[in-house]
Amino acid sequence: MNTRREVKTAAALVIGNELLSGKIADANTVVLARTLRRCGTRLERVVMVLDEVPAIVKELKALSEAHDVVFTSGGVGPTHDDLTIDAVAQAFDVDVVISAQIEELLREYYQERFTDGHQRMARIPEGARLVVTEHMPWPTIVMRNVWVLPGVPEIFAMKMPVVMNELSGTPVISVAVYTTLDEGRLKPHLDAIVAEHADIEVGSYPKFRHPQYRTKVTFDGPDEVAVIAARDAFVVSLPEDAIVPNVVD
Amino acid sequence: MNTRREVKTAAALVIGNELLSGKIADANTVVLARTLRRCGTRLERVVMVLDEVPAIVKELKALSEAHDVVFTSGGVGPTHDDLTIDAVAQAFDVDVVISAQIEELLREYYQERFTDGHQRMARIPEGARLVVTEHMPWPTIVMRNVWVLPGVPEIFAMKMPVVMNELSGTPVISVAVYTTLDEGRLKPHLDAIVAEHADIEVGSYPKFRHPQYRTKVTFDGPDEVAVIAARDAFVVSLPEDAIVPNVVD
Numbered sequence: 001m002n003t004r005r006e007v008k009t010a011a012a013l014v015i016g017n018e019l020l021s022g023k024i025a026d027a028n029t030v031v032l033a034r035t036l037r038r039c040g041t042r043l044e045r046v047v048m049v050l051d052e053v054p055a056i057v058k059e060l061k062a063l064s065e066a067h068d069v070v071f072t073s074g075g076v077g078p079t080h081d082d083l084t085i086d087a088v089a090q091a092f093d094v095d096v097v098i099s100a101q102i103e104e105l106l107r108e109y110y111q112e113r114f115t116d117g118h119q120r121m122a123r124i125p126e127g128a129r130l131v132v133t134e135h136m137p138w139p140t141i142v143m144r145n146v147w148v149l150p151g152v153p154e155i156f157a158m159k160m161p162v163v164m165n166e167l168s169g170t171p172v173i174s175v176a177v178y179t180t181l182d183e184g185r186l187k188p189h190l191d192a193i194v195a196e197h198a199d200i201e202v203g204s205y206p207k208f209r210h211p212q213y214r215t216k217v218t219f220d221g222p223d224e225v226a227v228i229a230a231r232d233a234f235v236v237s238l239p240e241d242a243i244v245p246n247v248v249d
Numbered sequence: 250m251n252t253r254r255e256v257k258t259a260a261a262l263v264i265g266n267e268l269l270s271g272k273i274a275d276a277n278t279v280v281l282a283r284t285l286r287r288c289g290t291r292l293e294r295v296v297m298v299l300d301e302v303p304a305i306v307k308e309l310k311a312l313s314e315a316h317d318v319v320f321t322s323g324g325v326g327p328t329h330d331d332l333t334i335d336a337v338a339q340a341f342d343v344d345v346v347i348s349a350q351i352e353e354l355l356r357e358y359y360q361e362r363f364t365d366g367h368q369r370m371a372r373i374p375e376g377a378r379l380v381v382t383e384h385m386p387w388p389t390i391v392m393r394n395v396w397v398l399p400g401v402p403e404i405f406a407m408k409m410p411v412v413m414n415e416l417s418g419t420p421v422i423s424v425a426v427y428t429t430l431d432e433g434r435l436k437p438h439l440d441a442i443v444a445e446h447a448d449i450e451v452g453s454y455p456k457f458r459h460p461q462y463r464t465k466v467t468f469d470g471p472d473e474v475a476v477i478a479a480r481d482a483f484v485v486s487l488p489e490d491a492i493v494p495n496v497v498d
Contacts, residue, residue: 018452020292021421022282023467026275029297033271043269045304048278048295055294077432079453080443110433117433154457172270183326184359184366194329203267204328208403218272 007222008169010036011045011067013059015074015084016151020050027153028073035160040169040222041069051075056087064091064145069167074151076141078120088143089125099124102139136162170222175231178213178247179238182206186215189237197230199223213244256471257418259285260294260316262308264323264333265400269299276402277322284409289418289471290318300324305336313340313394318416323400327369337392338374348373351388385411419471424480427462427496428487431455435464438486446479448472462493 049055075084103122130139141148203218219231324333352371379388390397452467468480
């Protein structure tokens with residue numbers, strides 16, 4: 001598909017034992033995915049690993065080679081299970097150094113309460129870029145094509161405008177149709193649309209016991225006119241009473 | 250660590266464009282993680298990929314070789330974006346065949362509404378096992394060490410008792426302590442516990458603007474006595490007023 005050739009690709013590495021043990025649910029992937037969608041960047045792969053340096057290093061190397069941009073989430077505090085900075089440094093074969101700029105901010109913030117533990121939060125991979133915006137003066141660490149983001153969801157979300165500020169591209173337009181038919185019935189209709197609208201990504205999502213509909217069908221692409229044309233062609237191919245308007249999803 | 254050697258390892262492959270575009274948040278990983286924790290199975294890795302056969306096949310091969318058991322989520326309906334059965338078959342170099350057992354169930358369910366689209370839902374990789382329990386008579390497809398689970402969260406969750414029925418192991422015990430201290434202050438205390446209680450996994454999770462606490466510290470392991478001992482050693486190492494009882498997390 002032509003439209004994909006110019007699109008930047010991305011991957012995410014989500015780090016933390018607490019996610020893989022089910023203590024908490026990952027809240028950051030969906031936030032990043034929505035941000036990248038708005039930037040016209042294609043998130044192709046998300047990998048979730050434990051707090052273990054070898055696993056993180058291996059993934060980082062593979063992801064940063066295979067994708068234009070990579071985002072890590074988690075493991076950036078000062079404690080024993082915060083290993084991301086070390087892993088990023090190791091993946092790019094550089095040392096970990098103290099950023100004077102971040103240390104100064106930390107000293108200002110903590111004042112007389114500043115400890116060695118706090119100082120660890122100023123550690124960065126040597127050569128990393130510190131990205132600052134008007135609205136987010138606390139630096140975001142970017143090593144080559146790897147953005148090192150915090151795992152705490154509230155802070156992760158705060159970083160999204162910084163990401164959007166740097167990435168740019170044509171956002172993907174998405175429209176949805178809700179139908180009363182199941183996927184087995186819809187299949188020939190979907191196949192026809194997929195065959196005739198190769199530039200549109202068509203998704204089909206059955207819902208379990210929704211009071212209003214059985215299957216949601218989505219049409220995505222960077223070209224709004226083409227997206228709408230595919231949607232309309234699908235709608236006219238169905239029996240009129242199979243379409244559900246005004247669905248609360 | 251001795252305790253880990255006997256523990257089964259697991260990985261998950263979560264499949265679907267809708268997750269990587271941020272249209273919906275993955276709800277299945279945390280459900281699977283909690284189930285595996287109760288079975289004493291260590292979930293080491295989760296990979297999320299797009300609806301693309303080559304990507305799914307590549308991951309399946311790698312995950313099924315590196316882990317004792319693998320769970321896929323998504324891509325098992327009858328439509329053009331449901332590619333998991335084909336990918337599992339390809340990963341294990343077998344054909345896709347129609348399961349007479351599943352087709353019969355589908356025909357019974359759909360009766361005169363049964364279509365070719367519905368029949369596609371009876372496709373399985375040749376040689377797959379169909380796991381049935383008293384409470385879940387609809388077969389769950391297991392190919393070698395790969396469990397093929399549906400993406401729809403309500404149905405995914407229904408499959409968890411089937412998974413628990415087959416896996417067994419010592420569940421991991423977890424206890425938590427909530428403190429008013431930030432991670433910078435806690436670091437030396439945490440380091441001491443980690444050094445002295447090598448068989449316990451210690452996690453430290455800062456909370457952003459919680460009214461009651463700043464950092465949650467967790468102690469995990471299969472041996473309850475050892476878990477409690479580590480927790481108690483940590484608690485007595487802190488100032489008394491740093492512990493917050495009765496936290497609503």
